[in-house]
Amino acid sequence: MLYYSIDKMLPKKASPGNPMVYAVKGWVFSDSRAARIQVVVGDSVFDATDKTIYRPDVLADYLHIDRKLNSLFSGFRVPVVIEPVSNIEERDVYLEVTFQNGITGRIELGTLTLSPYTSRELDIQTSDDTGLVTICMTTYNPDLEQFRRQVESIRSQEYRNWICIVSDDCSKISCRKQILEILGNDERFIFIDNEDNVGFYHNFERCLERVPKEAQFVALADQDDYWYPNKLSLSVKALLEHECSKLVYCDMRIVKRDGSLIYDSYWVKRKNYYRNKDLDLLVIANTVTGAASVFRADILRDILPFPPRNGDIYHDQWIAMIASMRGGIEYIDEPLYDYVQSDNNVIGHTNFGSKPFIEAIMELRPMQEVRKLVKDKNRPLKVKSKLILRELYANMVSLYNFNHLNAEHIVTLAENAEQRGATPEMLKLIRRYRSVRGLWKVHRKVSRGKETLNNIELWMLVSLLVNRLTGTFVIPMRRWVRRLTQSTYATSVASQGATDRMSLTAVENPTYGVDHYVLEYKRKFMGRRFVVSTEAPRRVNLLISQIDPQNFFGGYIGMFNLAKKFYELGYLIRILMTDQSEFSKENLDQIKNHDGRLKTFLTDAEFQTCYSFEQEVKISESDIFIATSWWTAHLASEATNETIYSKFIYLAQDYEPIFYENGTYKVLAENSYRLDYYPIFSTDILQQYFVQSGIVSPLNAGSYFKNPILRFELSEQQMVRPSKRRKKKLLFYARPQPHNSRNLYALGCLAIDRARELGGFSEEEWEIIGIGGDKSTQVLPSGIRIKHIGKLNMDDYEELLPQHNLGLALMDSPHPSLLPIEMASAGLLVVTNTYGIKTAEYFRQISSNISAVPPDIESLAHALLKQSTEAEHYKQRLAGSDVNWPHEWSEALPDNELFKAIREVEESMQLAVATAEE
Numbered sequence: 061m062l063y064y065s066i067d068k069m070l071p072k073k074a075s076p077g078n079p080m081v082y083a084v085k086g087w088v089f090s091d092s093r094a095a096r097i098q099v100v101v102g103d104s105v106f107d108a109t110d111k112t113i114y115r116p117d118v119l120a121d122y123l124h125i126d127r128k129l130n131s132l133f134s135g136f137r138v139p140v141v142i143e144p145v146s147n148i149e150e151r152d153v154y155l156e157v158t159f160q161n162g163i164t165g166r167i168e169l170g171t172l173t174l175s176p177y178t179s180r181e182l183d184i185q186t187s188d189d190t191g192l193v194t195i196c197m198t199t200y201n202p203d204l205e206q207f208r209r210q211v212e213s214i215r216s217q218e219y220r221n222w223i224c225i226v227s228d229d230c231s232k233i234s235c236r237k238q239i240l241e242i243l244g245n246d247e248r249f250i251f252i253d254n255e256d257n258v259g260f261y262h263n264f265e266r267c268l269e270r271v272p273k274e275a276q277f278v279a280l281a282d283q284d285d286y287w288y289p290n291k292l293s294l295s296v297k298a299l300l301e302h303e304c305s306k307l308v309y310c311d312m313r314i315v316k317r318d319g320s321l322i323y324d325s326y327w328v329k330r331k332n333y334y335r336n337k338d339l340d341l342l343v344i345a346n347t348v349t350g351a352a353s354v355f356r357a358d359i360l361r362d363i364l365p366f367p368p369r370n371g372d373i374y375h376d377q378w379i380a381m382i383a384s385m386r387g388g389i390e391y392i393d394e395p396l397y398d399y400v401q402s403d404n405n406v407i408g409h410t411n412f413g414s415k416p417f418i419e420a421i422m423e424l425r426p427m428q429e430v431r432k433l434v435k436d437k438n439r440p441l442k443v444k445s446k447l448i449l450r451e452l453y454a455n456m457v458s459l460y461n462f463n464h465l466n467a468e469h470i471v472t473l474a475e476n477a478e479q480r481g482a483t484p485e486m487l488k489l490i491r492r493y494r495s496v497r498g499l500w501k502v503h504r505k506v507s508r509g510k511e512t513l514n515n516i517e518l519w520m521l522v523s524l525l526v527n528r529l530t531g532t533f534v535i536p537m538r539r540w541v542r543r544l545t546q547s548t549y550a551t552s553v554a555s556q557g558a559t560d561r562m563s564l565t566a567v568e569n570p571t572y573g574v575d576h577y578v579l580e581y582k583r584k585f586m587g588r589r590f591v592v593s594t595e596a597p598r599r600v601n602l603l604i605s606q607i608d609p610q611n612f613f614g615g616y617i618g619m620f621n622l623a624k625k626f627y628e629l630g631y632l633i634r635i636l637m638t639d640q641s642e643f644s645k646e647n648l649d650q651i652k653n654h655d656g657r658l659k660t661f662l663t664d665a666e667f668q669t670c671y672s673f674e675q676e677v678k679i680s681e682s683d684i685f686i687a688t689s690w691w692t693a694h695l696a697s698e699a700t701n702e703t704i705y706s707k708f709i710y711l712a713q714d715y716e717p718i719f720y721e722n723g724t725y726k727v728l729a730e731n732s733y734r735l736d737y738y739p740i741f742s743t744d745i746l747q748q749y750f751v752q753s754g755i756v757s758p759l760n761a762g763s764y765f766k767n768p769i770l771r772f773e774l775s776e777q778q779m780v781r782p783s784k785r786r787k788k789k790l791l792f793y794a795r796p797q798p799h800n801s802r803n804l805y806a807l808g809c810l811a812i813d814r815a816r817e818l819g820g821f822s823e824e825e826w827e828i829i830g831i832g833g834d835k836s837t838q839v840l841p842s843g844i845r846i847k848h849i850g851k852l853n854m855d856d857y858e859e860l861l862p863q864h865n866l867g868l869a870l871m872d873s874p875h876p877s878l879l880p881i882e883m884a885s886a887g888l889l890v891v892t893n894t895y896g897i898k899t900a901e902y903f904r905q906i907s908s909n910i911s912a913v914p915p916d917i918e919s920l921a922h923a924l925l926k927q928s929t930e931a932e933h934y935k936q937r938l939a940g941s942d943v944n945w946p947h948e949w950s951e952a953l954p955d956n957e958l959f960k961a962i963r964e965v966e967e968s969m970q971l972a973v974a975t976a977e978e
Contacts, residue, residue: 062157062165063122063131064088065834065850068370070101070140070153070172077177077361079479080142082368083472084155084169087115089126089134092161093535099138101172102151110137112531113464114457121797129538133530137464139475145174167835180269182250188221192274193292194357195224196267197281198260199239201231206284206317206400208242213397214281215246219292224249224281227267230257230663257663259649264350264375265366275357280350280376284400291396295354302390307355307383309334309348310392312399322401326352331512334380334389338511340489340502342381343474344520345513348389350376351397359386367476369646371468381477385486430455460530462523467493467516493517496524583672584639585691585728590699593678599666600631600684601699603692605639607667609650615713617658618742618767619688621949622711624661625958631684634666638692641671656854670695684709684965687737690716690729697735707968709961710737710762714875715749719802738964740957742767742875745898749874752897763960765953768946769882770858778862779887779934787827788931790924791861791888793869793879794830794848803832803877804870804893804915809840811891811920812868816842820925829864831857861886865931868924872915874898876906884909887941889927891920909940 066086074080084099097108113135122131153169186192195214199207214224226249228236236253243249252270254263264280271278277296281287291310298308314323332347342348353376362382366375383389430451433444474490482490492498499521506513602623604616627633637643652662670677677699685700685708687693696708720726733755739762741747747764750756792812795803812828815821821828821844830838830848838846852860867883867890880892884907893915894900903912911927913919930936946952
């Protein structure tokens with residue numbers, strides 16, 4: 061059987077004005093290792109540049125079936141080039157894998173729709189377009205005092221022939237109004253009120269797309285700097301004096317918010333380079349700051365569109381590379397503006413590259429640990445050897461991952477620059493990052509010229525060597541390596557992630573020598589640093605495990621919508637991630653754009669990690685905390701103890717002890733229900749279960765809501781047409797991962813298999829589709845196939861559901877799960893299971909489309925067969941789609957229930973005070 065998942069896919073739609081290189085990333089494995097991995101787009105075939113990337117996370121999920129450990133190095137990356145088109149085209153996308161045993165697999169990934177590039181230039185009226193400078197400024201909830209100062213500094217420019225496009229990245233409505241007030245009636249400022257929050261990178265891109273054809277020069281501006289009056293005049297003068305050069309940039313002063321000086325030059329602690337011969341250096345580490353730059357408008361045709369935002373990629377580095385390729389860069393050795401920094405931690409002003417590489421290696425935390433262990437005379441030699449091996453292994457993992465993670469932006473920039481018409485000489489410089497020889501040439505240039513790349517070229521060189529050694533020696537010996545490392549590592553993925561994170565920072569380790577397995581148990585639910593500050597505003601804090609676009613489903617959507625209700629009441633919202641020490645801007649942007657109904661709220665919300673004691677979380681004495689799981693309940697209780705209240709709000713979306721067979725986590729989950737909280741249940745039946753089980757008393761049963769489901773506009777005609785065209789479809793909510801065991805994946809497979817044995821679901825008539833897990837094709841013992849299409853975003857999910865006739869969604873808990881109800885709302889006939897008070901009658905009063913039966917193979921199989929015989933009863937299905945369940949949050953959770961929760965928390969203040977006095 062072939063298993064796979066796509067972590068990063070091509071866009072569904074694209075209108076490239078230039079060739080674009082997208083990276084398709086994921087993992088794939090089978091009984092044999094992959095010999096060749098390709099992505100096919102229409103008639104074009106693209107080979108993987110990496111096909112054996114280290115993926116311990118995949119092995120953790122599939123170890124029970126992957127005895128050969130092929131999943132351990134199953135990661136791949138395929139660069140795909142998409143060219144501009146002159147007509148609308150649809151191209152099928154496939155993943156093709158050839159394994160070492162000769163077996164091949166072809167997996168359908170979807171369809172890419174290409175359309176011709178459409179210019180978005182502004183149409184302006186100007187009496188004099190000679191030397192017209194278009195200033196491109198992006199804004200997002202700016203400090204209004206600093207923004208006003210920047211606008212006035214632009215108005216005061218000696219160079220008068222300019223316009224300024226202000227592209228707002230979906231700031232708060234109140235902030236947008238104030239931005240417009242500051243811009244006033246000055247027609248030179250053109251405000252673009254965008255509906256989508258795309259982040260600073262793509263906001264600069266869409267701002268540049270609006271530059272009018274009359275412009276000769278383009279300047280980039282941040283929202284909070286201060287330009288000197290001669291910034292534009294001297295920059296334009298430099299470009300006019302150097303006709304072949306395409307970009308000029310200047311020095312800057314680094315100042316605090318109050319204007320006091322931090323540095324009188326950008327180059328205090330690093331060296332400047334910008335000549336054409338240094339393009340290989342620019343690819344690796346940028347020196348050209350966007351806000352310092354003015355460039356000729358004619359290179360916009362090569363700059364746009366920006367490369368996809370993979371890794372830590374920045375627009376100014378991309379623009380500098382194109383300018384260098386197209387003619388060259390000039391530098392004005394004079395500060396022409398103030399860069400405002402709130403503290404002394406100025407990006408680009410660290411001690412950049414002065415440290416020898418060996419010293420940098422030795423400062424990695426694992427190497428620090430090794431040095432301590434070598435000096436430790438109290439440990440037995442055998443124990444010490446194992447610990448040293450563990451730390452060396454962590455160090456090698458960090459080095460291995462550098463090119464795949466830390467240097468991802470460099471690869472993206474270089475790949476896309478190659479497609480923008482670079483000369484052969486420039487291509488040689490751009491491609492130096494690819495090889496040991498090329499990186500060594502870069503290092504020699506750095507050493508001879510005393511340049512500063514922060515040793516990145518050496519990190520990449522060593523990472524390249526480690527990857528090659530891994531492919532030659534480690535992968536063939538992966539079973540032995542895993543046995544060796546298993547004895548020194550905690551087995552949990554979370555603990556392994558914590559160990560990896562520890563390798564990145566060279567600070568004193570207070571947990572040195574402590575059992576990581578026990579340490580992770582403790583970190584999970586206690587020991588955070590909540591600090592009351594008089595400067596902290598009052599917030600409602602939502603405690604969640606993590607933000608992960610791959611696992612953003614009903615539970616997380618319910619959490620965020622509950623917080624959104626408090627946001628709509630005027631509360632400031634902060635989202636605290638308790639199982640992430642850091643998070644990426646890319647993942648956060650994906651979460652914000654996952655559901656349009658949550659977008660504004662998530663854009664305004666504050667996000668902060670709360671992983672361990674090392675991360676301080678400032679709170680006010682009247683902060684309110686919302687727990688969303690048993691471990692965040694313990695943490696919410698810990699945080700609340702620092703406030704004037706004794707109660708927190710506990711959002712219960714299931715009875716969590718059933719997630720565990722037995723053991724510590726189950727006991728801790730049960731203990732969380734004995735804390736002091738106000739409960740909010742995600743369904744009425746879950747509230748009843750807690751009351752009937754004696755977990756909460758009827759008088760303290762809190763509130764409940766029914767998590768709203770999607771509303772589908774259906775007609776009988778729509779249902780009939782798909783069935784006439786193709787096979788009927790059964791949609792199976794299939795989640796095979798161990799942590800999703802309550803979805804009864806194996807039982808669902810056995811029920812489908814039994815239904816086939818009983819004569820149903822023939823391959824000629826039915827297609828079985830699985831969602832919610834990883835992508836793969838699965839064959840059951842009866843021969844029936846399940847096509848697993850993976851996880852979907854909300855738009856794709858909403859489009860997918862009505863295309864099916866039947867649904868199978870199981871949940872071994874008192875929570876009904878939204879899937880069977882949402883399937884019924886989409887017109888599907890559904891089979892689900894009963895559980896205690898979650899009876900067949902309960903589901904019948906929700907929708908006649910739902911058949912709930914006991915969770916055994918025979919009952920489920922016969923229910924599937926019965927529902928399949930009625931798949932073409934379209935009137936019945938249409939009537940059942942009118943479900944007795946809310947579709948809007950205004951119906952699901954009235955404001956008075958929120959006020960009740962807040963009142964309960966605030967009234968607990970008196971109890972907290974009285975307890976303290978006693």
